[in-house]
Amino acid sequence: MELKELHLFDRLCWAKENLEPHQSDYRVVFEDNVDEPAKVLVPDPNWMACAMHGGILPPVWVYHELERDEKTPGFKKHTRGYLLHETEPMPPMSEEEAIEYLIMKDIPNHIWQTWNEGNKPKMVICKKEQLPQTREWRNAWKIDPNINSKEAA
């Protein structure tokens, strides 16, 4: 039996035992509610190792399909979980490709699909050291309205 033939959870367990975690310096700052502070997405090191190894994670469209099912009125339980386990897994990704995948998986669609529409960017990919070094005024953090959208991309 090959790795890609295992259920996704079993592939993740294999990765946990066999792959070295990769601590990414990338962070994704996004705003999805004007009444809430900016949120910061932090990639998980074990997940990054899976993404960069390849053959473990399903294509991101699989998550979007399941998300669509979940939003169907009357949803009680997933019946298309096989998509996670039986779809051909993603090949090895670069660190940057993994971050793009993660954005599409873990940040709401309405943010990353329209990140640069409106008065200022709603999402910024940055390095860890570019974030404030203390959490002072954490609940007032916002994306700088003057940020250059090319830099934000």
Next chain:
Amino acid sequence: MAYGKIVADQIQHSSEGTVGTQYVVSGVAKAWVNFNGTGTIAARDSLNVSSLTDNGTGLYTPNLSSPFANTNFCVTTGSRSETNGYILVDNSYYVSRTVSSCRLATVSDTGGAQDGTWMNVSYLGDLA
């Protein structure tokens, strides 16, 4: 590399009896994470977690790689703050719960939002 599989309905101990493997599968944590919720938050170790979202002071959302079949999964939590000692974690944010995430809120004994230094979260339930 080949990946083997043992198929069995029961596991029997030499003297302590038998247990159905469905109980073993059902009772195992399907995801867990230990993370530092202060500074630039970061996971110390994890299983089946793709990312952590820092939503503000004392507000976190671990996101899962392999989602649950429904939103009725069980979340158990424990937390400690270096400044306030033991702090309470509220994991009952059903409004924002999905099959692959559950928002957590940590508060101090006075009820104010408090970042947790040692955040421990585990998940049980049926995967999709």
